[in-house]
Amino acid sequence: MERNIFGELDRKAGLGENAAVPAETPVVVSDSVIRKLRLIVGDENVLCEAAQLLVYECDAYTLEKRLPGAVVLPQTTDEVARIVKLCAENNLPVIPRGAGTSLSGTVLAVTGGVMIAVTRMNQIVNVDYPNRRALVEAGVVNAWITNRVKGEGLLYAPDPSSQPACTIGGNVGTNSGGPHTLKYGVTTNHILGFEMVLPDGQIIWLGTEPDGGEPLEGYDLRGAVIGSEGMFGIVTRILLRLVRAPEGYKTMLGVFESVDDASQTVSDIIGAGIVPGALEMMDQLITQAIEEAYHFGFPLDAGALLIVELDGLNAGLTAQAEEVIAICKKNHAREVRTAKSEQERADLWKCRKRAFGAIGRLSPSYLTQDGVVPRSKLPEIMRFIQSVSTKYGLRIPNVFHAGDGNIHPLILFDDREPDQVQKAVQAGEEILGKCVELGGSVTGEHGIGIEKIDFMARQFSAETLDVMMALRRVFDPDARFNPHKMFPGAKRCNEFILKKRAAA
Ligand SMILES: Cc1cc2nc3c(=O)[nH]c(=O)nc-3n(C[C@H](O)[C@H](O)[C@H](O)COP(=O)(O)OP(=O)(O)OC[C@H]3O[C@@H](n4cnc5c(N)ncnc54)[C@H](O)[C@@H]3O)c2cc1C
Structure with missing residues (x-):
């Protein structure tokens, strides 16, 4: 017997039959379930027409596509819990979804089922300035938080390049990072606690509670859920840590003849004991595409560009910047430009963060x-x-x-x-x-999503994977939440889609 979660568990839960069904045959969401979903959230918050569902056929990993049986757009935790209970009663797969910007197929409805998109749960419930934290609903867009608190000299540190679109719930699902996580850490370092609906419909809170209550002693289940790609439950409200915005920035652009020189500079900067807020590289081809799209004034013949951003107290920043410039020069940088204004810094980051968008030029x-x-x-x-x-x-x-x-x-x-x-x-x-x-x-x-499931066995031993699967079973004994993701043996549809393309 193959040792994977979709073997042992699925037989117990009935999903095993689904797992044995060819990927072409999606789980049916019956008319009766659709009617009940409408009673819970209202007609306008249930999508089940093929044309409506097309928007949800994939995320930003577009190689594999699959329509969910229905998409539900709840507005409260109570609605989420009732939808989840209904799905549990009907043994339906549930796919939690935020903005669908995942790049690894983490929200693909491989077996169909009910997709629960939290994008209408989008309120910043409150901001506790003295304690530097905010309580937000899972569908709040990442960038909205810093926009809301920056006037008070605070920010929410994890800044994925997709931050104008991606949701905090999705960031929790993937433990999102971003350019500034070099210094500040990734999502898990900034989430104090959250409310979550378990696959049986129970509502729980993990980690620090919004009223200030500290977690009871025990395992850090908050940490275990962050990065679990929607397989443990649906996160509905999140208590975030806010950090003080740096007093000053020095944002530099190093222009190099080669990627090797730029790479060596990265090692040397860190080796010198400097931890920049961000240290990003762009090679020649992407620079050319970005320049064509956004006209920043990047040199088109450079082998590589390095964005080095130092941040912190103004005192000392200039000296540190000089050290960085010296390291760049030692590694044959043709020139090092420093942003002269906040506008110039913002323009540079806009180019970097919109880099993927420039690919359409290529x-x-x-x-x-x-x-x-x-x-x-x-x-x-x-x-x-x-x-x-x-x-x-x-x-x-x-x-x-x-x-x-x-x-x-x-x-x-x-x-x-x-x-x-x-x-x-x-x-x-x-x-x-x-x-x-x-x-x-x-x-x-x-x-990992569906894209990299085959790599899990190369990166982890069978014993380690067993432990991960056992943990999943604690939260979702039926393996119904976001099925066919992450674990070796999970079904993917990439092969049959590719075959179909080849035959077409
Ligand atoms: C142009 C572009 C740039 C990007 N840059 C970065 C980057 O710099 N850093 C980075 O880390 N990522 C980046 N990404 C990837 C993506 O934006 C992140 O993974 C992001 O966290 C996904 O958020 P989302 O709201 O779109 O979630 P979705 O894509 O909808 O979902 C992602 C995962 O989270 C789960 N999930 C969603 N909502 C919930 C919830 N409420 N409860 C439980 N699970 C949930 C889903 O089931 C899925 O497994 C980028 C993507 C694009 C398209």
């Missing part, structure tokens, strides 16, 4: 990879990516969180060409395999 489709290598291995992985690009004849621009060793190769292809789709998938797999070989990881922040 290619009809792209696959974003997300791997991690030790910082010292950056030159090696970048050379490897170049060799993969040559091998498959696909262009691969790079824009990434260099300070964390978190790479984002963007594999360009044309999804109308089945051969190119196959090559893009293979190229991505080779790059991730190399990350593991170099002592890194197959994800830094985008999660």
Whole structure:
């Protein structure tokens, strides 16, 4: 017997039959269930027409697509709990969803089922300025929080590039990072506690409570849920930590002839004991696309650009910036520009954070990879990516969180060409395999989803995977929440879709 959660558990729960069903056959959400869903949330908050469901057929990982049986848009925790109970009674898969910006297929409705999108639960419930924390609903968009509190000199630190769209619930689902998490940490470091609806419909609170109550002694289940990709329950309200905005910034742009020189600079800056707020790299191809789209004034012939942002108390920032400039120069930087105004700094970040959006200038489709290598291995992985690009004849621009060793190769292809789709998938797999070989990881922040399930067994031992699955069973004994994600043996539809494309 195969040792995976979809073997042992599914037989008990009945989902095993679903698991044995070819991926082409989705679980049916009956008319009677649809009627009951409408009674809970109102007609306008239940979507089940094919045209309405199309919006929900995938996330930002667009290689695999599947329509859910219904999408429900609750507005309160009580509604979420009632929907979840109804799904439990009818043994239906549940897919929690935020804005659907995941890049690894974490919200794909592989078996159909009921998608619960929390985007209408979008209130910042309150901000506790003296204690620097905020209580928000799960559908609140990440950027809204800093926008709300910046006037008081505070900010919410995790800043994924998707922050104008992605939700805090989704950030909890994927333990999201961002450029400034080099210094400030990722989502888990900024979530004090949250309310969650368990797969049986119970409402619980994990971690610090909003009234100030500290968690009872025991396991850090808050930490276990963060990054569990919607497999443990639906998070509905979240208590966040706010941090004081830095007094000052020094934001620099290092212009290098080669990725190697820029990579060495990254290692040397950290080696010198400097921890910038952010340390981001862009290679030549992505720089050219960004420049064409946003006209910042980037040099088009540079081999690589480094954005180095120092932040903190004004006293000392200038001296530290001089040290950074010296390190850049030692590594043959052609020039180092410093943002002269807040506007210039904001424009630079706008370009960086909208980099993926500029890809449309280069290619009809792209696959974003997300791997991690030790910082010292950056030159090696970048050379490897170049060799993969040559091998498959696909262009691969790079824009990434260099300070964390978190790479984002963007594999360009044309999804109308089945051969190119196959090559893009293979190229991505080779790059991730190399990350593991170099002592890194197959994800830094985008999660496993369906995209990387096959890599889990390469990165973790069977025993470790068993423990992860056992933990999942504690929360979701029936394996109904966001099924067919993350664990080896989980079904994916990529292969049959690719086959269909090849046959078309
Ligand atoms: C242009 C672009 C740039 C990006 N940049 C970054 C980046 O810098 N850093 C980064 O980390 N990611 C980045 N991402 C990926 C993505 O934005 C993040 O993973 C984000 O956290 C997803 O949030 P979402 O609201 O879109 O969640 P979704 O994509 O809807 O869901 C993501 C996961 O969370 C689960 N989930 C959603 N809501 C809940 C809930 N309420 N309770 C429980 N589980 C839930 C889902 O089931 C799924 O597993 C980027 C994506 C794009 C398209």
